[in-house]
Amino acid sequence: MKVLAIDTSSMVASAAIMDKEKLVAEYIINHEKTHSEQLMPIIEELLENCRISIREIDAVAVASGPGSFTGLRIGAATAKGLAHAHNKKLIGVPTLDGLAFNLPYCQGIICPIMDARRNQVYTALYKWDRGNFYKLKPHSAVALSELLEELKAGEEAVVFLGDGVPVHREAIKDMLGERARFAPRNADRQRASSIAELAMEALKKGEGGSGDDFVPFYLRKSQAEREYQKKHGGEDRP
Amino acid sequence: MKYSFVSTGPGDTLEFGIRLGRFLQPGDIICLEGELGAGKTVLTRGIARGMGIDCYITSPTYTLINEYPGAVPLYHFDLYRLEDGDELYHIGGEDLLYGQGVSVIEWAPRAEDLLPEDCIRIRLVRLAESESARLIELTAGEKYRALVEGVGKSESTGY
Numbered sequence: 001m002k003v004l005a006i007d008t009s010s011m012v013a014s015a016a017i018m019d020k021e022k023l024v025a026e027y028i029i030n031h032e033k034t035h036s037e038q039l040m041p042i043i044e045e046l047l048e049n050c051r052i053s054i055r056e057i058d059a060v061a062v063a064s065g066p067g068s069f070t071g072l073r074i075g076a077a078t079a080k081g082l083a084h085a086h087n088k089k090l091i092g093v094p095t096l097d098g099l100a101f102n103l104p105y106c107q108g109i110i111c112p113i114m115d116a117r118r119n120q121v122y123t124a125l126y127k128w129d130r131g132n133f134y135k136l137k138p139h140s141a142v143a144l145s146e147l148l149e150e151l152k153a154g155e156e157a158v159v160f161l162g163d164g165v166p167v168h169r170e171a172i173k174d175m176l177g178e179r180a181r182f183a184p185r186n187a188d189r190q191r192a193s194s195i196a197e198l199a200m201e202a203l204k205k206g207e208g209g210s211g212d213d214f215v216p217f218y219l220r221k222s223q224a225e226r227e228y229q230k231k232h233g234g235e236d237r238p
Numbered sequence: 239m240k241y242s243f244v245s246t247g248p249g250d251t252l253e254f255g256i257r258l259g260r261f262l263q264p265g266d267i268i269c270l271e272g273e274l275g276a277g278k279t280v281l282t283r284g285i286a287r288g289m290g291i292d293c294y295i296t297s298p299t300y301t302l303i304n305e306y307p308g309a310v311p312l313y314h315f316d317l318y319r320l321e322d323g324d325e326l327y328h329i330g331g332e333d334l335l336y337g338q339g340v341s342v343i344e345w346a347p348r349a350e351d352l353l354p355e356d357c358i359r360i361r362l363v364r365l366a367e368s369e370s371a372r373l374i375e376l377t378a379g380e381k382y383r384a385l386v387e388g389v390g391k392s393e394s395t396g397y
Contacts, residue, residue, distance in 0.1 A: 070333040117336055
């Protein structure tokens with residue numbers, strides 16, 4: 001069983017090949033957002049270097065959102081094209097699940113935050129318990145202040161990661177003090193290997209289809225919420 | 239922060255754009271407000287020239303976004319034909335706004351919810367005394383302090 005995984009949901013462009021035994025290859029470039037030019041050459045190079053033909057791949061996995069609109073579309077279009085042309089399964093893995101999975105067996109709460117601009121973040125909460133990975137809170141786009149208020153009420157350490165960290169590090173420290181931790185550089189951004197690992201799990205459970213009807217999800221605030229905000233100005237709903 | 243300037247005609251407006259263009263940084267966002275013929279396109283031409291972009295600038299009314307390559311690229315938006323921020327989002331506008339270029343936006347209120355709080359806002363207002371005179375009013379927040387001061391000073395040194 002071999003999986004080709006792609007994550008272009010942010011500034012990072014990453015692709016990986018994983019088989020049953022190991023992570024065979026991974027490519028991460030966190031430089032400029034030129035995914036449309038880079039992604040296919042990266043995939044080609046990975047396959048060539050490992051002497052793997054795309055035909056030997058069993059499934060294509062892709063970070064399905066939230067994230068940058070253009071990035072998600074590039075990832076989805078590439079994954080769908082490859083899966084369709086070679087008649088492979090396609091598996092969408094939520095971006096934040098992949099990001100949180102960069103920290104296996106971590107203590108405390110894992111809180112990936114992606115910068116959604118205007119002091120908003122895309123976030124979800126995760127936790128490891130006795131070797132199992134749980135999602136405590138589903139994906140949402142929320143004001144950072146709202147997220148921090150919620151976290152402040154708890155007692156556990158919270159480990160933050162993602163491209164929202166450099167934007168909001170000080171605000172997080174101010175609010176949570178010693179309870180706030182930040183993932184190290186090797187784990188704090190999207191990695192296709194995490195998408196690949198979660199896709200392997202999904203495949204085992206028999207998930208994944210032709211991908212013909214796959215669409216990425218963008219997670220913008222609902223129209224109603226934005227209307228409310230416009231009318232009442234400034235901060236989010238109480 | 240505020241700066242205002244009286245333009246006696248398109249030449250002055252162009253020159254103001256050039257002065258402004260020299261101070262722009264990647265990620266800066268300018269919202270232009272002014273009726274038809276107020277000089278928005280002329281001002282944008284000046285901005286492009288000030289940024290060292292040597293392209294002929296035309297109105298993006300029908301294209302929605304015109305992109306001009308340069309050391310720092312310029313994205314010129316006209317949102318008149320859009321309903322709301324959702325539509326701008328779904329043509330990838332947010333990735334441009336928060337990318338590595340400078341954005342000049344006409345009809346910005348259409349997509350206010352996609353914009354950062356702190357933008358450079360420029361109003362071009364017709365003056366009664368002459369057909370071609372305009373009051374150009376620039377307001378911006380703290381992020382643009384150095385820019386507003388720089389543009390103000392550059393007036394006296396005369397470019």
